Amino acid sequence: xxxxxxxxxxxxxxxxxxxxxxxxxxxxxxxxxxxxxxxxxxxxxxxxxxxxxxxxxxxxxxxxxxxxxxxxxxxxxxxxxxxxxxxxxxxxxxxxxxxxxxxxxxxxxxxxxxxxxxxxxxxxxxxxxxxxxxxxxxxxxxxxxxxxxxxxxxxxxxxxxxxxxxxxxxxxxxxxxxxxxxxxxxxxxxxxxxxxxxxxxxxxxxxxxxxxxxxxxxxxxxxxxxxxxxxxx
Numbered sequence: 001x002x003x004x005x006x007x008x009x010x011x012x013x014x015x016x017x018x019x020x021x022x023x024x025x026x027x028x029x030x031x032x033x034x035x036x037x038x039x040x041x042x043x044x045x046x047x048x049x050x051x052x053x054x055x056x057x058x059x060x061x062x063x064x065x066x067x068x069x070x071x072x073x074x075x076x077x078x079x080x081x082x083x084x085x086x087x088x089x090x091x092x093x094x095x096x097x098x099x100x101x102x103x104x105x106x107x108x109x110x111x112x113x114x115x116x117x118x119x120x121x122x123x124x125x126x127x128x129x130x131x132x133x134x135x136x137x138x139x140x141x142x143x144x145x146x147x148x149x150x151x152x153x154x155x156x157x158x159x160x161x162x163x164x165x166x167x168x169x170x171x172x173x174x175x176x177x178x179x180x181x182x183x184x185x186x187x188x189x190x191x192x193x194x195x196x197x198x199x200x201x202x203x204x205x206x207x208x209x210x211x212x213x214x215x216x217x218x219x220x221x222x223x224x225x226x227x228x229x230x231x232x233x
Contacts, residue, residue, distance in 0.1 A: 001102060004100070009032035011071075012073065013036050013069045015074040016074065016080060023048070023054070028049055035053070038055050069095055069096060071100050072099070074091070074102070074103045075103075075105070078146075079135045080141060084152050088103075088149075088155075105145050107147050107233075108132060108143045108231055109128070111230050118227075123219040124227050138205035167232060168182060168231050168232070169187075169229075170187045183230075199214075
């Protein structure tokens with residue numbers, strides 16, 4: 001959403017690049033730009049545009065880049081950053097004057113269709129509470145940085161700050177056609193990926209047995225099909 005010109009030719013840093021898909025898309029879209037993706041894991045492809053590069057790095061350590069960036073992109077780092085004000089400050093310090101930083105991150109609170117947080121006693125709320133409390137207490141990282149990012153950005157010294165909040169439904173219950181389609185994709189990703197999201201946290205941090213963790217995942221998977229809720233991005 002950053003207002004980059006069509007002929008953008010600056011340097012880009014993608015934080016937590018994952019498989020590198022975003023970097024490769026950016027490399028194709030802006031062939032004159034230089035795209036650098038960093039992550040803790042080497043899961044990126046070797047077949048990339050010539051202007052795309054990947055590095056293994058921990059962005060919570062001191063940044064040692066020789067030159068500032070024109071655009072810094074950080075997406076879905078919820079649960080990964082222990083000190084968000086420091087992290088946002090490092091983005092500011094390593095940005096060229098006039099450059100842009102874009103943070104896209106979650107509030108993993110389960111919200112009901114009327115906009116209120118779901119505080120009922122059900123498997124959806126239980127799974128979210130287990131995930132968020134365990135990540136915060138054991139790893140020291142928040143699973144819902146979204147509501148606080150704007151203030152962290154302002155505190156770091158950024159100007160011309162704009163915040164856009166999206167409601168992302170889980171499942172196809174929304175009336176709006178675009179939200180309905182989005183919800184179907186997002187619901188499917190949670191349904192198929194709940195173990196990948198949960199097992200390490202439940203077994204290593206919450207000290208659950210594998211069987212207990214799998215039961216929590218199974219119960220949540222069934223409940224998410226029956227309960228209408230959404231996350232904020």
